[in-house]
Amino acid sequence: MHQRMAYTTHLANSFEWLAAQPRNSFHAVITDPPYGVVEFDAKEIEKMRSGTGGIWRIPMEIGGSKRRPQPRFTVLSSEQRSAVETYFADWASLLMPVLVPGAHVLVATNVLLSSRVQNGIERAGFEYRGQIIRMYRGMRGGDRPKLAEEQYPDVAVSLRGGHEPWLLFRKPIEAGLRVSDNLALWGTGGLRRVQRDVPFVDVIQSERTPKVERLICDHPTIKPQSLMRPLTRLLLPLGTGTILDPFMGSGSTIAAAEAQGLDAVGVEFDPIFFEMANAGIPRLARIKPREPSRGAGAPLFEEV
Template identity: 50%
Template sequence: MAADAPRAAVVEGSYSLFHADAFDWLAAAPVNSIEAVVTDPPYGLIEYTEEQLKKRKSGSGGVWRIPPSFDGHKRSPLPRFTVLKADDHQRLRDFFAKLAAGLIRVMVPGAHLFIATNPLVSYLVYEPLIQAGFEKRGEIIRLVQTLRGGDRPKNAEDEFPMVSVMPRSCWEPWGLFRKPCEGRVHENLRRWKTGGLRRISEKEPFRDVIESSVARNGERKIAPHPSLKPQHFLRQLCRAALPLGEGTILDPFMGSGSTVAAAVACGAKAVGIEANEEYFVMAAKAVGALATHRVNGEG
């Protein structure tokens, strides 16, 4: 790290967690030092501000809304991105332009970026990344039953019982980007250990549709973050992200540290950044337990 880089607050064997602003950390990190980025950013931007988190806690207005309950179960609030206005969209573009500039500097040539988004705003995330010089390499479709969309017109539900305003969302897009390679892919693999994606086996390539679910209760107990992503899914991304199984995976918006844990579970080195103190403390406790947590279909 450069001399003025934020200090690591937690350094364990193969991972470091920083309580810092992602942009400050990126500005201080050395050029060409990260082999992959797997991240789930605050893509509505406003949902993790102090004001919105207070509204979430008190249950009064704001971007966090309780989805309608159709089966008697209590729901957790979800951020609703339909409330974003034109100036929020511009802020979103500016945010991702700044992130793209910070990432492309620290990532090695050929390094991949997996970035979570949602069908409403993904174009606002992808364009700034491409403008900064990233190549779009595809999109990972995480098949997951969310509680977004599918509602009847508000205040006229009985009048239009057969109408939904939007489809019930059953997938989550993860943009897949690459910093351009130096020379051909095989040359880049030799020099930087990056440029491709790790196959599932010699016969089976990594695929872009992944069946998933919301994070299960066992993981939620370890890491009660409002946007917790499941280990089963993240481990597949982290494994694919390092084609030779060597290098460091960065999550600049680590929340509870789920990506760091997934990277550790795959045997990779990892760095996580989190600006919110409560979530940083959560991650410091959760990473070890999440990394060793047994998930469905894993031995």
Template identity: 50%
Template sequence: MWKVYLADCFEWMKKCEPNEFIAIVTDPPYSLEEFKRENLEKMKRGSGGVWRIPPKIGGVERNPLPRFTVFSAEHHKIMFNFFHNWAKLAYRVLVPGGHLVIASTPIFLPTVAHAIIEGGFEPRGVIVRLVQTLRGGFRPKNAEEEFKELSTIPRAHWEPWAIFRKPIEKGSTVAENLKKWKSGALKREPDGRPFPDVIPSERTPKEEEAIAPHPTLKPQSFMRRIIRAVVPLNEGKVLDPFCGAGSTIAAIEALGFDGIGIEVNPEYYEMALKAIPQLARVNVDPWLFERRINKGSKMLVLTEFLLKEGC
């Protein structure tokens, strides 16, 4: 069962019962600028503001991305306060031992993680979502020709999804916490391996973007893998307080769990209501990219071996 509310998640979480959710999985706004109405208007017009249209690659049109490369000490403070206040609310609504998994960027991660830890959470690692992003790698602005051999920031080939846990109940063992709250650990992979912190992924497929044309929609293949891990005993509700067009909630629905999404923008809220059932029905294999890479690395080992053997 799922539900999405049109609300500001800060206000919503304040009114929520404590210990309501087994996990929070979310992809929040960054810089707190990109989802402001005036910047969304500029994105739609394709001119100005914090959104940029990446260049066509091989003639393929790209979706707009937020352009955040300059980040002052003042921005860090604003972001810290935002996530610190938010983390205190998130802490309240999670059960002891509940996990918080939050998308970030290599630049913002230290500030966001610091704010969340100060909000009471334990850091539990970072999932490296391997994905060929179009973030970074820019030549100096307005001097692209003059300095064409330089880029001001590395091109990101990964996206961090930081993992935190609300501490397990005082005086309890993890096993006791699991029995009482159904939380405290991450589910292993279907083949028994521990949940890994590097996940080969993909850009959101066109089919999913057509269902939910949100500028930062996340792929079902990745979201389902995360959701599977954070509901360790298949019981409990998951919250996405910045749910956008609902990719997290669709993953929850696809796996048969319960979820609640909060979205402040009426356009995205309406989009989520329509998109969630359709995204939940999309047929994906969350382990496909991992298998491809493993196959690739076996090939590499074999090639190296053959070269060494002079074949």
């Protein structure tokens, strides 16, 4: 019988931490990594915290409400873009041995960098298994030419972002084994259906992270529980095993797993985010679905 261990968190650099883990320890990875590599460097985070720019754009106040800083990947040089692929190849090589065969890995990316992230992870030997498109109305792109907004009112310098790609990979199953063999051996290799007769669809409607969750964890890129819960559930086909988030940030993955009674391990190297996650995970895990009577436009979850 599977004995539940709940969750643990580690203040560590994901690369060093992975290198020290025993083989075949984890059954799934779901993570939202620093896909531009540099945006969570201590130097850039310091600039974000002091509001002095760097790669983090501080958006204009709209209607008196302050917007959260967002990383600008358009400022990356071609060398920095190439470094993304190497970073993910190195990271995925360290990840491979700690996963059981057939383990799925789901990685949040950005339209400008997803091909680099994908190439890097494939280079390490993972099978690419498609992507989940998270449709949501973010704040990215669509701006008029800077300092010439009035001169060119009908022009945008980029597309307005309306989705976020999550790349899905699998650690290869041993040659000669079927998915059913792997499920019996390791509990992995497949994905969990939404219901017996409903497989998970690869385009999902989502929301921006509701205020109640952002108030619990003031992380610049916290993901909503309404997204993270179905995604964590998807990755453990039999509902058993341990999920790893090696770039846990606010701990939204760990909270989503905890809310569903799934085991999880989180790693974060920034001490401020790490403390935020430890304090926030139990509260995020207690968020309950909002009652339908609250209206269609209301966030899907609320804190209880």
